[in-house]
Amino acid sequence: xxxxxxxxxxxxxxxxxxxxxxxxxxxxxxxxxxxxxxxxxxxxxxxxxxxxxxxxxxxxxxxxxxxxxxxxxxxxxxxxxxxxxxxxxxxxxxxxxxxxxxxxxxxxxxxxxxxxxxxxxxxxxxxxxxxxxxxxxxxxxxxxxxxxxxxxxxxxxxxxxxxxxxxxxxxxxxxxxxxxxxxxxxxxxxxxxxxxxxxxxxxxxxxxxxxxxxxxxxxxxxxxxxxxxxxxxxxxxxxxxxxxxxxxxxxxxxxxxxxxxxxxxxxxxxxxxxxxxxxxxxxxxxxxxxxxx
Numbered sequence: 001x002x003x004x005x006x007x008x009x010x011x012x013x014x015x016x017x018x019x020x021x022x023x024x025x026x027x028x029x030x031x032x033x034x035x036x037x038x039x040x041x042x043x044x045x046x047x048x049x050x051x052x053x054x055x056x057x058x059x060x061x062x063x064x065x066x067x068x069x070x071x072x073x074x075x076x077x078x079x080x081x082x083x084x085x086x087x088x089x090x091x092x093x094x095x096x097x098x099x100x101x102x103x104x105x106x107x108x109x110x111x112x113x114x115x116x117x118x119x120x121x122x123x124x125x126x127x128x129x130x131x132x133x134x135x136x137x138x139x140x141x142x143x144x145x146x147x148x149x150x151x152x153x154x155x156x157x158x159x160x161x162x163x164x165x166x167x168x169x170x171x172x173x174x175x176x177x178x179x180x181x182x183x184x185x186x187x188x189x190x191x192x193x194x195x196x197x198x199x200x201x202x203x204x205x206x207x208x209x210x211x212x213x214x215x216x217x218x219x220x221x222x223x224x225x226x227x228x229x230x231x232x233x234x235x236x237x238x239x240x241x242x243x244x245x246x247x248x249x250x251x252x253x254x255x256x257x258x259x260x261x262x263x264x265x266x267x268x269x270x271x272x273x274x275x276x277x278x279x280x281x282x283x284x285x286x287x288x289x290x291x292x293x
Contacts, residue, residue, distance in 0.1 A: 110141045110259050118143045121174055128167055141259040145171060149251035156195060158207035160215055172220035180259035183228045184209045189247035190234040206231025212253045
């Protein structure tokens with residue numbers, strides 16, 4: 001009787017069976033965890049997306065959250081995430097157009113200075129402009145002074161008229177090294193000329209440009225290396241050559257005061273452009289409104 005009372009005060013017999021069952025269940029779930037595997041590729045995509053989201057502004061492709069597989073369920077998905085209030089990523093970026101904007105501001109400033117220079121020239125040459133001897137216009141950062149033939153040259157000749165010399169003196173006083181480079185170009189109409197002195201309009205236009213250059217350099221402060229002389233014959237008309245009035249507009253000498261970036265462009269062209277071929281052969285005889293001396 002005493003032995004039975006001793007046994008009654010100990011652990012119940014079913015406890016051993018319960019402990020064995022719990023141990024087996026724990027081993028079962030440990031084995032399930034050991035057999036499960038992660039989708040490494042999707043995990044890397046998600047980590048990369050997070051890096052881009054917190055790094056630079058970009059469009060991020062939607063990626064599914066990594067899922068696990070096991071022997072119990074081949075695929076499971078966690079709870080559905082709620083959308084965020086802002087669905088775009090924004091950030092301050094470096095202004096990569098700053099240099100471009102600085103160059104644009106500089107060009108606009110040069111254009112403004114060019115127009116101011118043209119205004120001063122028009123005021124100084126108002127009398128000559130009203131008489132039709134001179135015309136002034138701007139083209140980008142370039143001021144162009146058109147010297148018309150009727151006041152500056154006799155027909156068919158390249159010597160500047162004596163009475164026009166004061167006008168060139170006035171123009172030369174308005175040009176200095178701060179004005180920019182100077183291109184002096186001669187132009188004619190499309191009627192060919194051939195006389196004892198000039199074989200073609202090319203020679204006549206070039207000779208007239210050289211005469212104006214000599215007159216300017218004799219009284220201007222501009223350095224001769226900043227001056228360029230060209231002859232274009234009838235290749236750059238201001239008007240059509242259909243009427244005597246239009247042909248008169250084309251017979252001229254242009255003084256172009258060039259500023260800013262156009263200076264470098266023209267200098268580069270003068271360096272890289274091959275020299276023009278010499279004119280050979282006989283030219284047909286023809287009359288011209290330029291006339292003969």
